[in-house]
Amino acid sequence: MAKGYWVSAYRTISDPEKLAAYNKLAGSAVRAAGGRTIVRGGRTVAHDSGIVERTVLVEFDTFEQAVAAHESAPYQEALAALSDGVERDFRIVEGID
Template identity: 70%
Template sequence: MAKGYWVSVHPAISAPEELTAYDNLADPAVRAAGGRLLSRGSRVVAHEAGITQRTVVVEFDTFEQAVAAYESEAYQNALVALPDGYQRDFRIIEGTA
């Protein structure tokens, strides 16, 4: 079965400390759902139309597990903690193998 990945890019973070409440809820929700944080990188080399802001990659054993983790009550509670007006480009993608 192919793995599943959460990939999110955060185009603008004006006050990183405002993400603390979200991180405190999201991290245990992701781990409880079987997710493994691969990168929460602030070091990004972007090409073409890429942006260099924070990029997060989380790996799950399956695509279905990744979708279920996002839809879980615990993660939905974490989303509520994101600051007002916060923007991110969030995707759940299926691995190739």
């Protein structure tokens, strides 16, 4: 089965306190759902039309697990805490078998 990944690129962070609250709740929600954060911020080099922005990559054992984690009550609570604190591009993608 192909792994599933959450890919988030943070365009702007307007409320660091909301982001901190989200990170605390989201981290435990991700771990409870079997996810592993493998990239969170750190150094970035952008090429082509890329933009240097905070990027987060979370790995799940399956695509379905990644989708279910996003829909879970604990993660929805984290999203409520984040609210309008950031502008980000969030997607769930399927890995290659």
